[in-house]
Amino acid sequence: MKYIGKEMSRVDGVAKVTGRAKYAAEFKVNNPAYAFIVQSTIASGTIKSIDVSEAEKLTGVLKVLTHRNALKVEEESRQFRALQSDKILFCGQPVALVVADSFEQARYGANLVKVEYEAETPSTDFAKADKVTSRGPAPRGNPQEAFENSAVKVEAEYSIPIEHHSPMEPHAATAFWEGEKLTIFDKSQGVFGVRGHLARSFGIPAENINVISLFVGGAFGSSLNTNYYPFLTALAAKEVGRPVKLNYTRRQMFTGHGYRPYTMQKVSVGAGLDGKLVSIIHEATTNSSTYEDFTESTSRFGRTLYECPNYDSPYFLVKTDLPTPTWMRAPGAVSGAFAIESAIDELAYELKIDPVELRLINYAEKDPESGRPFSSKALKECFKVGADRFGWAKRKFAPRSMKDGNWLVGWGTAVGTWGAFQAPANAKIRLNADGTVYVGSGTTDIGPGTYTVITIIAAEALGTDPSKIKFELGDTRLPQAPSQGGSITTASVGSAVFGAAGEVRRQLLGYVSGKEGTPLFGAKFEDTELVDGTLRLKGDVAKAMSISEVMKAGGVQLVEVGYESKPSAERQKYTTMAHGAQFVEVKVDENLGIIKVTRVVEATACGRIINPKTSHSQEMGGIVWGIGMALQEATEVDHRYGKMMTTNLADYHVPVNADVHYVETDFVEEKDEIVNELGIKGMGELCLVGIPAAIANAVFHATGRRVRDLPITPDKIL
Numbered sequence: 001m002k003y004i005g006k007e008m009s010r011v012d013g014v015a016k017v018t019g020r021a022k023y024a025a026e027f028k029v030n031n032p033a034y035a036f037i038v039q040s041t042i043a044s045g046t047i048k049s050i051d052v053s054e055a056e057k058l059t060g061v062l063k064v065l066t067h068r069n070a071l072k073v074e075e076e077s078r079q080f081r082a083l084q085s086d087k088i089l090f091c092g093q094p095v096a097l098v099v100a101d102s103f104e105q106a107r108y109g110a111n112l113v114k115v116e117y118e119a120e121t122p123s124t125d126f127a128k129a130d131k132v133t134s135r136g137p138a139p140r141g142n143p144q145e146a147f148e149n150s151a152v153k154v155e156a157e158y159s160i161p162i163e164h165h166s167p168m169e170p171h172a173a174t175a176f177w178e179g180e181k182l183t184i185f186d187k188s189q190g191v192f193g194v195r196g197h198l199a200r201s202f203g204i205p206a207e208n209i210n211v212i213s214l215f216v217g218g219a220f221g222s223s224l225n226t227n228y229y230p231f232l233t234a235l236a237a238k239e240v241g242r243p244v245k246l247n248y249t250r251r252q253m254f255t256g257h258g259y260r261p262y263t264m265q266k267v268s269v270g271a272g273l274d275g276k277l278v279s280i281i282h283e284a285t286t287n288s289s290t291y292e293d294f295t296e297s298t299s300r301f302g303r304t305l306y307e308c309p310n311y312d313s314p315y316f317l318v319k320t321d322l323p324t325p326t327w328m329r330a331p332g333a334v335s336g337a338f339a340i341e342s343a344i345d346e347l348a349y350e351l352k353i354d355p356v357e358l359r360l361i362n363y364a365e366k367d368p369e370s371g372r373p374f375s376s377k378a379l380k381e382c383f384k385v386g387a388d389r390f391g392w393a394k395r396k397f398a399p400r401s402m403k404d405g406n407w408l409v410g411w412g413t414a415v416g417t418w419g420a421f422q423a424p425a426n427a428k429i430r431l432n433a434d435g436t437v438y439v440g441s442g443t444t445d446i447g448p449g450t451y452t453v454i455t456i457i458a459a460e461a462l463g464t465d466p467s468k469i470k471f472e473l474g475d476t477r478l479p480q481a482p483s484q485g486g487s488i489t490t491a492s493v494g495s496a497v498f499g500a501a502g503e504v505r506r507q508l509l510g511y512v513s514g515k516e517g518t519p520l521f522g523a524k525f526e527d528t529e530l531v532d533g534t535l536r537l538k539g540d541v542a543k544a545m546s547i548s549e550v551m552k553a554g555g556v557q558l559v560e561v562g563y564e565s566k567p568s569a570e571r572q573k574y575t576t577m578a579h580g581a582q583f584v585e586v587k588v589d590e591n592l593g594i595i596k597v598t599r600v601v602e603a604t605a606c607g608r609i610i611n612p613k614t615s616h617s618q619e620m621g622g623i624v625w626g627i628g629m630a631l632q633e634a635t636e637v638d639h640r641y642g643k644m645m646t647t648n649l650a651d652y653h654v655p656v657n658a659d660v661h662y663v664e665t666d667f668v669e670e671k672d673e674i675v676n677e678l679g680i681k682g683m684g685e686l687c688l689v690g691i692p693a694a695i696a697n698a699v700f701h702a703t704g705r706r707v708r709d710l711p712i713t714p715d716k717i718l
């Protein structure tokens with residue numbers, strides 16, 4: 001391979017650091033107006049009266065929209081849409097939208113809107129709320145009985161607070177209408193989802209709407225579902241007959257989209273004295289809103305983790321007067337892994353077996369849930385590479401047995417897994433006679449480096465230098481492709497581009513394979529390749545023609561193809577997953593309660609690595625995220641008011657440079673011919689999954705204290 005597997009800097013890197021890359025709020029439009037959201041101050045109840053007269057009188061204010069004058073959406077949907085009724089469903093709900101000539105006028109006008117409420121007592125206290133729904137697959141074996149009869153048992157409860165994505169770029173949109181046609185620049189992970197949502201909201205055909213999302217300054221799931229503001233922005237633009245920009249404040253970022261739900265988990269693990277798992281019962285409860293049921297696979301992912309004959313994973317929801325949660329990086333998996341991988345560590349200490357050894361004793365060689373083989377699973381190699389690089393063999397088993405001056409030293413481990421998913425995706429390629437290439441696919445790039453890896457795949461498959469390739473995404477005028485979420489993009493869109501490149505080669509070959517006297521006369525498609533601007537025979541590279549010669553022979557100036565890739569039928573016979581092993585060192589000052597994550601070594605096996613540079617960046621990002629989740633992040637809710645309190649980046653802590661020390665990410669590459677032709681799995685969520693558990697386990701090893709309630713803040717150590 002000439003380009004795949006080689007380090008490449010981001011093709012959009014210079015545009016991003018010089019400000020040429022335009023984000024949703026930055027597009028220049030003619031004579032824009034600005035919209036500012038007025039939010040409810042209660043969490044539950046009804047709007048009794050709303051007085052907009054003062055706001056309307058303010059200089060520069062063009063329009064004030066409330067539930068009384070805003071367009072009513074006809075679509076039957078449980079999804080929240082703003083300004084549709086006088087009912088208040090959560091604190092921070094939009095109750096009015098002020099549109100003005102400037103952002104400052106709109107914001108000041110928002111302060112002048114007076115709302116009176118009929119308030120009800122909100123219910124947001126998860127621990128006190130009733131569990132309303134339960135679901136989950138049927139148990140495997142007989143978990144309860146097997147647990148009761150187990151020689152060694154661990155039973156524990158783990159909790160995770162609400163967390164918010166807090167990307168650098170606040171959510172924003174710029175919208176304008178040209179007659180019946182709507183154009184909207186949105187911070188989005190999926191432009192087609194936004195288009196469908198707006199088409200249903202306005203009752204207009206999707207073809208009348210174009211959604212553009214060229215650059216996204218982080219989203220992590222917060223822009224997977226269409227949020228309520230694109231509708232508000234488009235509605236405001238329609239009402240004032242001008243382009244409108246809407247931009248969340250940082251505070252609005254804590255109520256304007258979903259969040260990782262509050263998660264309570266009970267884990268019961270039973271094992272034999274030999275360490276073999278006998279039974280796992282993993283119960284999860286998460287919160288949702290009163291109007292939607294948002295669920296994650298918190299307790300389900302563990303079912304494929306270990307060889308364990310008896311398994312149950314019940315799942316419950318509690319209804320709260322809060323906005324609906326949503327997917328947040330490694331949704332369900334990272335929360336579930338915190339519980340399961342902590343419990344396995346607790347079991348290791350009950351059994352006095354090294355935590356890595358215990359995981360190897362229970363290693364699942366095939367999927368214990370379905371009995372199917374894994375398409376590939378290099379987790380054992382990850383343990384080996386990670387443990388070697390970390391120096392795990394030097395670990396002393398007993399808690400509190402390792403010290404560095406005043407600091408207690410702890411070493412912890414955990415496993416992470418994530419599905420290797422693929423979704424149908426479309427791409428188009430135009431190859432010009434001069435060797436330049438245009439590639440288009442309507443996915444998005446929220447930061448992992450999709451612009452770059454797709455360019456690499458196209459370069460490889462077309463035998464073209466990456467500098468000659470222009471790849472466009474994030475526009476509903478491009479071929480339909482999935483949202484960027486679930487770590488599916490490279491496997492899905494990469495496969496579509498790879499397939500399209502194959503079609504380009506097929507067409508080129510068609511111009512010459514029937515022509516006697518050409519070097520490629522009679523050549524079969526599967527025996528050919530495109531390399532360095534030539535079409536040639538694989539085993540006999542002297543039999544080659546330049547692309548321009550081939551096109552001349554065909555009497556064409558360019559070749560243009562569209563292609564749809566789909567997950568193969570073969571995949572169904574396998575379980576397709578990515579795996580990783582994490583090794584963490586913490587140092588704890590018991591007197592101050594300070595925890596430093598001084599070293600992290602993570603080895604992941606996620607198929608073929610297309611671009612090691614951006615891939616390592618992904619994995620490092622996951623580790624940093626895991627440090628935040630383990631030690632810092634929490635959205636506190638004041639249950640008296642049903643209000644999220646830590647709604648800024650001073651009170652909602654995320655790791656800063658001083659919190660991050662040695663971080664090493666290693667890949668154990670897998671040659672997986674089942675997942676897709678290129679052997680690509682996802683990695684963006686995988687890298688986070690085991691980290692919070694590994695940190696919690698390291699804290700236990702350092703201190704002898706098992707903290708089962710995230711984040712592990714100093715007060716829980718003192």
Ligand code: MOS
Nearest residue numbers: 220221329485486
């Ligand atoms: Mo990710 S939570 O699928 O954006």
